[in-house]
Amino acid sequence: MRQFPNTLEYIGLNTPLGEEYEFDSLAVEGRMPPDVEGVFFRAVPDPAFPPFVEDGGAVLSADGMVSAVRFAGGKVGFSIRYVQTERHRAEVAAGRALFGKYRNLYTDRPEARGLDRTVANTTPVWHAGRLLMTKEDGRPYRVDPRSLETLGRHDFGGRLRTETMTAHVRIDPETGEMFFFGYEADGLASTKVAYCIADKQGNLTREQWFDAPYCALMHDFVVTKRHALFPVYPTTCDADRVKAGGDHWVHEMDRESWVGVMPRYGDVSELRWFRGPRGVSCFHMMNAFEDAGGRIQFDQCLSSVNAFPFIQRASGLNVPPAEAGGRLARWTIDLGNGSDAVTETVIGPPGDLPLVPAALHGRRYTHAWMLTMNPDMRAPPVLGGPVGAMFNLLLRLDFTGKPPQALALPPGQCFNEPVHVPSSNPRHHGWLVMVVDHQTGPSDFSHAVWILDAGNVGTGPVARIAIPHRLRPQVHGWWVSAAELAAAA
Numbered sequence: 001m002r003q004f005p006n007t008l009e010y011i012g013l014n015t016p017l018g019e020e021y022e023f024d025s026l027a028v029e030g031r032m033p034p035d036v037e038g039v040f041f042r043a044v045p046d047p048a049f050p051p052f053v054e055d056g057g058a059v060l061s062a063d064g065m066v067s068a069v070r071f072a073g074g075k076v077g078f079s080i081r082y083v084q085t086e087r088h089r090a091e092v093a094a095g096r097a098l099f100g101k102y103r104n105l106y107t108d109r110p111e112a113r114g115l116d117r118t119v120a121n122t123t124p125v126w127h128a129g130r131l132l133m134t135k136e137d138g139r140p141y142r143v144d145p146r147s148l149e150t151l152g153r154h155d156f157g158g159r160l161r162t163e164t165m166t167a168h169v170r171i172d173p174e175t176g177e178m179f180f181f182g183y184e185a186d187g188l189a190s191t192k193v194a195y196c197i198a199d200k201q202g203n204l205t206r207e208q209w210f211d212a213p214y215c216a217l218m219h220d221f222v223v224t225k226r227h228a229l230f231p232v233y234p235t236t237c238d239a240d241r242v243k244a245g246g247d248h249w250v251h252e253m254d255r256e257s258w259v260g261v262m263p264r265y266g267d268v269s270e271l272r273w274f275r276g277p278r279g280v281s282c283f284h285m286m287n288a289f290e291d292a293g294g295r296i297q298f299d300q301c302l303s304s305v306n307a308f309p310f311i312q313r314a315s316g317l318n319v320p321p322a323e324a325g326g327r328l329a330r331w332t333i334d335l336g337n338g339s340d341a342v343t344e345t346v347i348g349p350p351g352d353l354p355l356v357p358a359a360l361h362g363r364r365y366t367h368a369w370m371l372t373m374n375p376d377m378r379a380p381p382v383l384g385g386p387v388g389a390m391f392n393l394l395l396r397l398d399f400t401g402k403p404p405q406a407l408a409l410p411p412g413q414c415f416n417e418p419v420h421v422p423s424s425n426p427r428h429h430g431w432l433v434m435v436v437d438h439q440t441g442p443s444d445f446s447h448a449v450w451i452l453d454a455g456n457v458g459t460g461p462v463a464r465i466a467i468p469h470r471l472r473p474q475v476h477g478w479w480v481s482a483a484e485l486a487a488a489a
């Protein structure tokens, strides 16, 4: 019997499950849209073994599982398997945890020495017919999209130099290129950042390195039609602290944020650094584009402090979510006026997990979706997930002046991050596919996949598929159409 600590990382919705399973044909309630034909891949962290060190960051270093919700001809299947990382295989062989604190190899057991620490638990990335399970502290693992069998680490045929790759790549909808980066590219607390491009066929065509202003948690970035933007917020790493067994990340409220901007096909020597406000934090960027005047508009789910409770504790901070200054912020960057300042405009409410149709990445866009907390909810949110509380309000934001749409869940229910499925009808806004959790008792949950009309989210699901098994919270997901899967085969 696995005995996990009785802490928020391991109880309730976060209870470790550690099971691989598959369901062939699940009952569909409602009407399945014919557009929803393909696979919704999900990254689900689930620790296989109880920890041997106390670690708030454990929420981010649980073993990656890859889950697939398959939609084919009106039938729905569901499967989930562990990503067979070197770390997971070593721990299974040992029958216990070997790796210590989140991103601190100095807390590992001796048997872990020299082994790859990544857990591949953040985003299933689909590019050039390959499914990659990613996490920003290492290189990705390639997974078979049908069997979910792990095929091994992916290093672009031996060409990749950076030791790390972001879980938030950007794919250009016209060229099919994948833009990505890796920070701490050559090791612990390094300021080195690798900026990489893979062509439509998945060949690594460029890898350039530059120095960030300081070693920071760089979770996401954005690419426009003409530029690549590298935002840097002051959640920082110090090698001496890590070597002493301390936390990888501390948030520094007095330190400036920065955005590095360069032509997306340019040389890193062309990077220009623009100064943002002090102390701010952002994990997920909504989008960025050049406006008619050539200025860059960069939209992000910003807050005035890092929202992770364990990072706040390590930083001597204790800012409740309501005081965290969350907002959808637009930073305008003018490359022509000689100033190194960004101009901030608030364009939306607090929230996270922003979603833009894949075809509009890097382009001017009129609408987007994101998750947030319902400010009118009279009951506490469902506890769980990496920040401790799950979102209960889905928003469709409109940037043309129309009012937002909202779908509020009743108490006890919560959303996992949706994916967007485009419609074959160009006038239709497509569909959102997502997992909804429902707490039915102190340790009892039921789960369902919901399909929503993306242009009318307030009307609720058009179809629901109950999953007859406990699920753990998902991090990110990816939609792969049946046509893309067939082309890859």
Ligand SMILES: [Fe+2]
Pocket: 122, 167, 168, 219, 283, 284, 476
């Ligand atoms: Fe993320």
